[in-house]
Amino acid sequence: MFTYQNTKNALVAVVIASGLALPLVGSPVALAQSSLPPVTSPVPANAVIHEIGDQAAFDQLFSRTGALAQANATPTGSTRADHVVRLANGTYRLPAAIDYQNLSITITSNSPVTALGVDHKDAVRPRDEGAVLTIEDPRSSAFATTCTVRSPLIVQDVHIANDVRGKSVFQADSDLSLLNVNGLRSDPYRNVAIVNVANEQAAPRVVIEHSTFDGVSPLAVDKTLGSTRFEHNVVKHPAQTGRTLKFGMGAGQRAWVPTVNDHIVRDNLFIQDGNTTTIQVHRPGVTIHHNEFRLPANGRFTAVGIELGSSRSRRSTLPKIQAVVIEDNTLTGAERPVAAEGITLSYSDSFEPGGVSIARNDFGDLAIAVKTGVVWTDDAPINFVGNYTGQAVNELNPATIKDPALTVPPGAGLLAPVPQPPIQPQPPAQPQPPVPGPQVQPTPTPSASPSVNPAGQRTVIRVSGETRVETSVAASKTTFATGAETVILARSDVAADSVSATPLAHAVNAPILLTQSDTLHPASANEIRRLGAKTVYVMGGDAAVTPAVEQAVAKLGVKVIRIAGANRAATAIATAEHIAKVGKVDQVLVVDGTDWQSSLIAAPAAAQVNGVVVLTNGAVIAPETTAFLDAFTSLKVTAVGDQAIKATARAQSVIAGADPSVLSVKVASVFFPDPKMVGVATTTDFADALTGGAHIAAVNGPLLLVPAETPTVVTEWMTSKKKIETIYVYGGPTRIGSTQAEALSK
Structure with a gap:
């Protein structure tokens, strides 16, 4: 069976060479076994290996006169040369930019961090194994500079730490893959993403797979025509206000382009500790499929699983939300928060009619809510099919959402998707009386x-x-x-x-x-x-x-x-x-x-x-x-x-x-x-x-x-x-x- 639960190199090869596929429509994809295999990657046969033992050697390698700059100045052919930077245990401050147009860089560790599957119960991994990448200078956070990725980069088997307020670790202007990494807590009062994709002049492909993020947002997408894939990760969100994943569009951005602007969030575990929006969708072309959302167990916080729709002030300047698919997700929690919502919908005029499909999700006792002031008509912008919720659908007319029964039973669980009948070919039709046309x-x-x-x-x-x-x-x-x-x-x-x-x-x-x-x-x-x-x-x-x-x-x-x-x-x-x-x-x-x-x-x-x-x-x-x-x-x-x-x-x-x-x-x-x-x-x-x-x-x-x-x-x-x-x-x-x-x- 062909799924995307393959080795890291396999995934990167397909995504980078062939582009990301479109949002899915149809029956759920089968998940891997409850314990996903470790992500392993053979070193390319012709790769140049750089063994790095400390910050000084790391800085020299990425300097203007270092080995990478020299190799980039002497291209070997029409394809990029592979260079692998292998780090000893320790903490390494990233350069301000990685920009080698003739090279493809992999940064990895001599002591890989432990791989996790989507069923892992504890989203925290120890920091004392492997190498740690950071943007903070030990002298002061004032020296911190986001690392701008302008040529293909793979980061695997390392920790990524960000304790700097207001700065992401990576700005992805080119293809970037984070594979089996451990993202550690950033500033607790302003949750800045590990990866920011916000250059509207670039179209990077970003892959984040088999990784753990403790108290830090992994990904924020804004002004870009790029594409992203976020799969088989565990995310534990901090108690402070913030969002785990953001998919937005900047005002005045170039129009959304199908098959280029595609963002897939699949087979992940999100653990929310506080008043958090797990996934915010303010743009077209997003698929959220077969994830588990665990909401706070103490009942003290407001929590939202998925927020859809543009804000009142910006929706007239943004593309209509369309090609968004939310299917086969499960929301669980020991106690429901006071004001918890499975999905929050904002401003119906920010949606393309029929452009959003919400199907076969189990929201448990959580509500499907609409923000105050939203006016819904019989021309439903969102198609609801076969969802389950134990609460009322706030402010939505059942005739409008076309899913009045909400028939899917509760308790589907992450690794037990709602069963769907197999697709069967229909038998040939018997001859019919003549009608106009062929x-x-x-x-x-x-x-x-x-x-x-x-x-x-x-x-x-x-x-x-x-x-x-x-x-x-x-x-x-x-x-x-x-x-x-x-x-x-x-x-x-x-x-x-x-x-x-x-x-x-x-x-x-x-x-x-x-x-x-x-x-x-x-x-x-x-x-x-x-x-x-x-x-x-x-x-x-x-x-x-x-x-x-x-x-x-x-x-x-x-x-x-x-x-x-x-x-x-x-x-x-x-x-x-x-x-x-x-x-x-x-x-x-x-x-x-x-x-x-x-x-x-x-x-x-x-x-x-x-x-x-x-x-x-x-x-x-x-x-x-x-x-x-x-x-x-x-x-x-x-x-x-x-x-x-x-x-x-x-x-x-x-x-x-x-x-x-x-x-x-x-x-x-x-x-x-x-x-x-x-x-x-x-x-x-x-x-x-x-x-x-x-x-x-x-x-x-x-x-x-x-x-x-x-x-x-x-x-x-x-x-x-x-x-x-x-x-x-x-x-x-x-x-x-x-x-x-x-x-x-x-």
Whole structure:
């Protein structure tokens, strides 16, 4: 199973090379065992090791004439050189800046601190082991200067101490990872974060994982287009007023950009000792998933688990809050505080309608509260689904929040998420009376026949419409006759960003619909309405599907999530990461990203085995794919197609074919030994194979590609498979002729 509970280096490789994935939607991700494994990281093979024993040596290393500056002045190639700074026990004052554009720095300790899991009962770790990083000069705190990170930095297996009022330890202007660190108490009366992300001209990726923070806020996000991931940490907050995590936006900041501005808080334990807001969300693009919040046991303090919404004075200058997901969290405490709130909501006009999902949370006896003066209308900006609370929902109209029963039972607990029914593909729809628009035309009428048709015939069902877009609608109606909560939307003229979408469609139980790049096609818009969809994934960046299309989709009353990367390979990695959040990943199928035929042949096979599709650039593996495979070495890797085989030296198995028809038969033989259903599409155009592939994957069948005349290799394979009952033909007679389709039934 592929989750993000892997070793530290694996996580960093994926996050830094491929970007962070979008907020999740769907069933909870399975947690690791109650005791998480220690975070370990092998030193890169070619890394330069610097053994440091005291502050003087540390200062010299980071000085203008030190070894790091000299190495930075003589770059070795197109990639950054790895330098590891290994510290002996002691306290070290950080430099004012780490700025080595040709280097990647790791600061670690000769005596690693003890790794903790999310179930750890005591959030305090001893300071007398390992090295301590600080910004305070022993002479006076007046000499303290925040360390500005302007080039990639990893800090692992150390303590970080900050006793300086008003200063963070790190200002992240570049990628920064804190892995298995112990953050120690800062000034008790002004809680300044260990890491501050507030440069609106930068877009750093910040990872904080498997760490403990005692009396100090780990992270504050403000003016930035960066992304953050905060996972598997234990945070014990001090008794004074403050916030543990802050996600805000500065007035006048550049607009929020989906897939860049993404912040994920998952699988953490927050222990609150006082009048504290644990997580404050004043910006779009935040996911808070599967955390436990332990509120004060003495009942003396006000405590808020999560605060949503912008302040009265600033909300008109900030982007609307959207793409915020709060799911499967638990709030506990021996005694409830006098004025405790699970979630506090501020000013409904600071939210994008439908832009926030609050689902399957157990708030115990805590309230869902609204600040005084907030006016709520029937156009609910927040969707509540399946939450539990023992108190009234303050000032909220149950009809507005669409969750009047709050049905989830209490006591789910951090390591026992609320059970969700497994996603099951819906059976194909029976033929319906003619209605306007694209139709599913059975040839002949399906019958309830045994696995082997006595007459030797198979039922052939053509799934088609007047256009490729309407064919995608027909495939959607075939699979999802009664509706679907999720839809995948892709451009209709280019395959690049959608070749990896079928496993995602299978994972979230969704059809793939097509549209023009710059205009939402009316047929797809109508199908989204018919399905009653709540979420639509848009595949690719703004150049693939323009913001105008995204806005048109949003106006249908659905949540829009864009999955995109800098190129088709990066988009495939972003897709794979999202699949891991909503399900599991056991295998990786590597295909040539410049060849839609091998990609779409492999896609239903990947869905069949809980797999993902990642890409090469012809016979050269994409850098994003290399980082992904380096990060998750436990996954089985299969290369599909000649070019992918040449590019993927680490593949454990390969499947080659002389042409698309041969390759599709070989893939079907490996992944679908005895299918009951088979899909067939043309080799001449990708669109029918894309949307048909999502349909056939939903009913656990392979996709075969054929030219104008069905090759012998296809007919012989289909003849040999005695359990085949139904053959779906995707596209109209101009793609696969009627005579050719009928011959497939023999």
